[in-house]
Amino acid sequence: MGPIDTLRHPNYAVVVGEIASLPLAFGEIRVAVVFSILNAGMLAWRISAEEKALLARRSLLTGADLKAPRGPQATVSPHIWVGFLAMCVGMFMAILDIQIVASSLTNRGNALKIAPNQLSWIQTSYLIAEIVAIPLTGCLRAHCRCDSSSSPQRSEFSLASLACAASVSETTLIAARIVQGFCGAC
Numbered sequence: 001m002g003p004i005d006t007l008r009h010p011n012y013a014v015v016v017g018e019i020a021s022l023p024l025a026f027g028e029i030r031v032a033v034v035f036s037i038l039n040a041g042m043l044a045w046r047i048s049a050e051e052k053a054l055l056a057r058r059s060l061l062t063g064a065d066l067k068a069p070r071g072p073q074a075t076v077s078p079h080i081w082v083g084f085l086a087m088c089v090g091m092f093m094a095i096l097d098i099q100i101v102a103s104s105l106t107n108r109g110n111a112l113k114i115a116p117n118q119l120s121w122i123q124t125s126y127l128i129a130e131i132v133a134i135p136l137t138g139c140l141r142a143h144c145r146c147d148s149s150s151s152p153q154r155s156e157f158s159l160a161s162l163a164c165a166a167s168v169s170e171t172t173l174i175a176a177r178i179v180q181g182f183c184g185a186c
Contacts, residue, residue, distance in 0.1 A: 010084070012043055014091050021095055025102040094130070097184075098123065114170045125174045129181025137185055157183035 019039050023032035101123050109119045160183055163176035 009043075009047055012047065014088075015039070016043070017091075018095065022098065025099040094184075097126070101126070108173070112167070112170055112173065114173075118170060121170075121174055122177055126177040126181040126184075129178045130185045133182040133185035 016039060020032050020036045105119045105122060109116065157180055160176050160179040164173060164180065167173035167176055
């Protein structure tokens with residue numbers, strides 16, 4: 001049994017966690033509850049529609065009856081579970097970073113005299129850089145046959161974190177967060 005057999009839609013489980021945790025990071029309990037309920041309804045409908053479409057496609061490809069029970073499950077290598085758990089830890093760390101930064105935005109903004117309407121750029125710059133870097137990293141590693149264990153991004157991320165701590169202006173803080181985002185995705 002693999003992750004998909006235990007949790008049929010792990011990607012949606014992560015989305016549920018994000019939708020609940022992001023408003024909670026800003027102390028918006030009602031928003032978290034309302035959007036979690038709305039998301040649950042939408043996901044119930046969407047998962048049902050996806051399951052029907054996948055079942056119909058599977059029956060067209062195999063010629064099987066739509067109501068035929070699924071056959072015995074193949075055993076899954078432990079490496080699949082390790083990869084799945086590594087993905088979960090990575091996503092947890094990203095959400096943890098969002099919450100840590102969100103809780104310190106006001107203090108950091110006051111210290112650097114950043115206008116309240118500009119504070120969101122501190123968090124957004126990291127997320128945008130990370131979102132851009134993730135597919136680029138995969139593409140570059142596939143084409144260049146780069147070994148991830150030899151990549152210097154771990155030390156660069158730490159240096160970018162130090163640059164965030166030492167930043168003296170909004171611009172230097174946002175630039176350091178962009179470097180963190182790129183290095184964190186690698």
